Amino acid sequence: xxxxLPLILLFLFGxxxxxxYFVPHESSEFFYEFVALDWPPIIGVFALSLGIxxxxxxxxxxxxxxxxxxGYSVVTLAGLASMIVAGLPWFGGxxxxxxKWEFQYIMQSILPTMFALLSFFIASAAYRAFRARSxxxxxxxxxxxxxxxRFFPMGPLSIPAASTASWLLNVPNLAAKRAxxxxxxxxxxxxxxxxxxxxxxxxxxxx
Amino acid sequence: xxxxxxxxxxxxxxLTLAIFSFLYKDNPFYKFxxxxxxxxxxxxxxxxxxxxxxxxxxxxxxxxxxxxxxIPLCLGILMWTRLVPKWTWISRYPLALYLGVATGAxxxxxxxxxxxxxxxxxxALVTYMHSPQATTGGIINNVIILLGLxxxxxxxxxxxxxxxxIGLIAKVGIVVLMVGFGASFGFTVMARxxxxxxxxxxxxxxxLNAASWLPWYYxxxxx
Numbered sequence: 001x002x003x004x005l006p007l008i009l010l011f012l013f014g015x016x017x018x019x020x021y022f023v024p025h026e027s028s029e030f031f032y033e034f035v036a037l038d039w040p041p042i043i044g045v046f047a048l049s050l051g052i053x054x055x056x057x058x059x060x061x062x063x064x065x066x067x068x069x070x071g072y073s074v075v076t077l078a079g080l081a082s083m084i085v086a087g088l089p090w091f092g093g094x095x096x097x098x099x100k101w102e103f104q105y106i107m108q109s110i111l112p113t114m115f116a117l118l119s120f121f122i123a124s125a126a127y128r129a130f131r132a133r134s135x136x137x138x139x140x141x142x143x144x145x146x147x148x149x150r151f152f153p154m155g156p157l158s159i160p161a162a163s164t165a166s167w168l169l170n171v172p173n174l175a176a177k178r179a180x181x182x183x184x185x186x187x188x189x190x191x192x193x194x195x196x197x198x199x200x201x202x203x204x205x206x207x
Numbered sequence: 208x209x210x211x212x213x214x215x216x217x218x219x220x221x222l223t224l225a226i227f228s229f230l231y232k233d234n235p236f237y238k239f240x241x242x243x244x245x246x247x248x249x250x251x252x253x254x255x256x257x258x259x260x261x262x263x264x265x266x267x268x269x270x271x272x273x274x275x276x277x278i279p280l281c282l283g284i285l286m287w288t289r290l291v292p293k294w295t296w297i298s299r300y301p302l303a304l305y306l307g308v309a310t311g312a313x314x315x316x317x318x319x320x321x322x323x324x325x326x327x328x329x330x331a332l333v334t335y336m337h338s339p340q341a342t343t344g345g346i347i348n349n350v351i352i353l354l355g356l357x358x359x360x361x362x363x364x365x366x367x368x369x370x371x372x373i374g375l376i377a378k379v380g381i382v383v384l385m386v387g388f389g390a391s392f393g394f395t396v397m398a399r400x401x402x403x404x405x406x407x408x409x410x411x412x413x414x415l416n417a418a419s420w421l422p423w424y425y426x427x428x429x430x
Contacts, residue, residue, distance in 0.1 A: 002296040006303035013304055017311025036308045038264065039279040043305045045260040046283030052249055053290065072238050076246035083250025087257070094258060101215065102247055109219040109409075110244040112402045113226040119399035120230060126396065136385050143389025148397055169390055171348045175355025176387025178325045179380070182356075183363050185321025192310035192317070203306060204299055 007198045014196030056080070079106075143168060220414040223406055329356050355383040 017036060020028040059073035079102075085091060086098035093099075126144075150165035152158070194200035222243075225236040268276045282301040288294040332349040335341055361373060362380030369377045411417045 002299070006299035009300065010303040010307040010310075013307025014311035014314075017308055018314050021312075021315040036312060038276075039282070040305050040308050041260050042264050042276070042279040043283045043286065043301045045256050046286040046301075047305070048252075048256060050286060050289055052253055053287075055245075055249055069238065072242040075239060075242040079243045079246025080250040080253075081246075083247050084253050087250070087254030094254065099254065103251060105215045105219040106222060106243060106247050107251060109222045110226055110240050111248070113223045113406050114244075115399060116403035116406050117226060117229060119396065119403045122396055122399055126392070136381055139382050139385040140389040140392070143386045144393040144396070145389075147390050147393025151397070167348075168386065171351050172355055172383055172386040173390040175329075175352045176359055176384045176390075178329060178352075178356050179359030179363065179384070180387065181321050182325050182360065185317050185325075188317045188321065189314055192313045195306060195310045196314070203302060205295065 003201075003204060006204065007201070011196060011198060014192075018196075052080075143173075216414050220410055223410060227406075329353050355379075359383045 013035075016028075016031070020032050056077065059076050062070045062073040063077070083099065083102055086096045086102065087093060091098070146161070146165050146168055150162045152161070154161060191200065195203070222240050225240040228234055229237045265276060265280055269280075282304060285301045286298050288297040329352060332346070332353055335349055336346055358376050358380035360380070362369075362377040362384065367373055
């Protein structure tokens with residue numbers, strides 16, 4: 001009941017989804033649209049809500065128990081509450097001025113800056129990675145360097161640099177990306193098969 | 208610029224500088240901005256999911272009298288039993304349905320999109336050679352793509368020891384993969400640098416309004 005029934009349910013739905021792909025009958029298409037397209041987003045949104053509830057519980061606990069730096073949890077909770085309240089239909093929803101303000105001046109300031117901050121760390125990582133200790137590391141160095149300089153204004157060298165980068169991206173890079181994508185695809189299919197056949201059961205957790 | 212905009216832009220600049228302050232070391236300003244963005248972003252996604260999933264898929268359909276949408280709604284609510292350790296096992300039912308549909312759909316779709324289509328694209332060389340648009344350069348490039356793909360795939364093939372001819376081809380595969388990794392790294396670095404330039408442009412030109420007091424910039428934009 002606790003473990004076997006979910007496994008059977010998963011197998012039935014999984015096997016049906018594979019089957020209906022190869023048998024495009026009216027009834028299978030109806031079931032596909034009804035159950036496969038409509039139901040998972042509804043269940044998925046409740047799964048996502050677990051993350052939000054977990055964030056609230058964790059932050060509230062830190063505030064309640066006055067753990068070190070608990071004040072930052074108040075900031076998190078305040079940010080979350082203000083955004084949700086401002087986004088409610090009674091306060092204007094997504095067109096509410098507070099919602100738009102928080103998106104424009106808080107999210108659009110902090111999130112790109114966090115990604116921009118990575119350029120400093122990536123520079124130190126590049127120093128460690130790019131030290132041409134072997135022929136293979138040199139290939140990586142040259143390839144990255146050519147891609148990086150392709151937009152630099154270098155006078156008469158700009159056009160050959162851009163065309164070399166373009167060739168590098170469209171030919172050898174394409175071969176590498178295809179090999180990786182094929183590997184990833186086979187990995188996804190084998191993992192999905194393991195889940196459908198009940199070999200992979202870690203999602204069930206422990207009793 | 209009105210006072211409202213000045214204050215809002217100053218707050219955005221403060222938050223930007225608070226994040227940059229992490230370059231010195233972890234500090235209260237960075238922690239404040241970090242915790243604030245976690246809360247605000249979570250709230251943002253709650254609102255987005257409410258309007259894109261909950262509203263059209265649940266509320267509107269139930270209002271239209273489609274009562275059978277109560278079933279996925281109940282299954283969704285069952286997910287919350289994860290929060291009560293004693294009842295956690297109940298959440299396995301909606302999870303099983305969700306995973307069953309997702310993994311079952313992934314098997315043929317991923318096989319087609321990630322394996323068959325890419326193999327198809329790589330062996331399109333033969334078709335390309337016989338097409339009227341075929342050029343010598345194009346054929347050479349297609350041959351390099353095909354050989355590069357085979358070499359990289361052989362590198363990932365661990366069922367046979369990488370010795371002799373296989374070892375040689377695997378070495379070529381490493382070179383091909385390194386070119387790909389280098390290109391990806393170059394792309395990532397340039398994307399991050401572009402964001403960095405954007406943040407500095409915001410600080411200098413939007414917040415400090417440097418265009419109005421930097422003579423060289425005024426000259427640059429007006430000539």
